[in-house]
Amino acid sequence: MDLKIAGKVALVSGASTGIGFSICAELADNGVHLVMVARNAQRLLSAAQTLENKYGVKTLAIAGDVAEPAFPRAVVSEALRHFAGIDLLVNNAGRAHTGTLLTTSEEDWHSMTEVKFSAMRRFCREVIPGMQQRRWGRIVNISSIGGIFPNPPLTVSHALSAAINNLTRSLALDVAADGILVNAIGVGAVATENWAHNMLPGVRARRPELKGSSDEEIIARLGRERTPVGHFGQPEDIADIAAFLLSARNNFVTGHTVEASGGADRFM
Numbered sequence: 001m002d003l004k005i006a007g008k009v010a011l012v013s014g015a016s017t018g019i020g021f022s023i024c025a026e027l028a029d030n031g032v033h034l035v036m037v038a039r040n041a042q043r044l045l046s047a048a049q050t051l052e053n054k055y056g057v058k059t060l061a062i063a064g065d066v067a068e069p070a071f072p073r074a075v076v077s078e079a080l081r082h083f084a085g086i087d088l089l090v091n092n093a094g095r096a097h098t099g100t101l102l103t104t105s106e107e108d109w110h111s112m113t114e115v116k117f118s119a120m121r122r123f124c125r126e127v128i129p130g131m132q133q134r135r136w137g138r139i140v141n142i143s144s145i146g147g148i149f150p151n152p153p154l155t156v157s158h159a160l161s162a163a164i165n166n167l168t169r170s171l172a173l174d175v176a177a178d179g180i181l182v183n184a185i186g187v188g189a190v191a192t193e194n195w196a197h198n199m200l201p202g203v204r205a206r207r208p209e210l211k212g213s214s215d216e217e218i219i220a221r222l223g224r225e226r227t228p229v230g231h232f233g234q235p236e237d238i239a240d241i242a243a244f245l246l247s248a249r250n251n252f253v254t255g256h257t258v259e260a261s262g263g264a265d266r267f268m
């Protein structure tokens with residue numbers, strides 16, 4: 001399907017690896033130029049270079065922490081020095097944080113809120129006025145299936161995901177008449193560095209019988225045990241959904257959170 005977005009410009013946070021990188025690759029394959037954001041400059045530049053070389057699109061890599069309050073504005077001003085406008089926004093930067101309400105520290109609660117929620121708000125505020133002027137825009141907010149089906153060991157991540165889903169709908173209604181569509185994706189278990197790094201240690205601690213199994217073996221086993229489709233998702237699975245929602249082929253879906261969890265109603 002031709003997504004009809006060749007030549008448009010996308011800003012993607014958390015673009016150097018995992019789901020964000022896969023979304024960038026899918027957009028680049030559809031001729032979209034990219035403003036790519038992540039903290040580790042070297043990895044980000046290499047990701048941007050890979051996509052430029054493979055797809056022939058323009059990329060602008062801007063390294064920094066989305067939790068810094070001034071960073072989203074700086075990113076958008078820098079992007080507007082290189083491109084005429086930002087047509088697509090993907091708020092993806094973040095990670096899972098394990099902990100219940102009682103065990104999550106004040107500092108972790110604050111930093112998760114800044115990375116996942118405040119940065120999303122700030123990026124939206126920076127790009128929407130330009131979209132309103134051009135009367136066209138698409139925004140995708142990456143949320144978690146836990147925003148719909150919360151699981152206590154991931155309390156802060158899931159509470160913020162519920163907030164993202166709510167913000168997505170509210171914003172979507174606010175800007176619908178301006179030609180801007182805003183959606184979220186409620187991501188389930190997807191095999192990325194984030195999952196392996198933040199979730200596997202807890203699984204290994206809770207399940208001594210998995211001692212001696214490799215990360216891949218554990219992920220395959222959990223996929224069989226806990227996901228109705230029988231396996232974890234891949235970043236490309238999320239990228240395919242995002243690409244449609246961000247495209248000009250989507251003219252009627254807005255304010256929605258797509259559940260992309262292989263049927264699982266509980267984040268592991």
Ligand SMILES: NC(=O)c1ccc[n+]([C@@H]2O[C@H](COP(=O)([O-])OP(=O)(O)OC[C@H]3O[C@@H](n4cnc5c(N)ncnc54)[C@H](OP(=O)(O)O)[C@@H]3O)[C@@H](O)[C@H]2O)c1
Pocket residue numbers: 013014015016017018019020037038039040041043064065066067092093094095096115142143144145186187188189190191192193194195
């Ligand atoms: N994988 C899953 O199972 C799953 C499930 C539900 C929701 N999600 C959500 O999906 C999103 C992507 O997750 P993923 O699994 O693809 O993670 P990942 O593989 O760890 O990639 C995260 C990306 O975000 C960047 N990033 C992280 N913190 C950042 C910050 N403060 N400022 C700027 N960039 C930052 C990382 O680069 P640097 O480290 O260099 O900054 C990297 O490019 C996250 O919001 C996550 O919460 C994932």
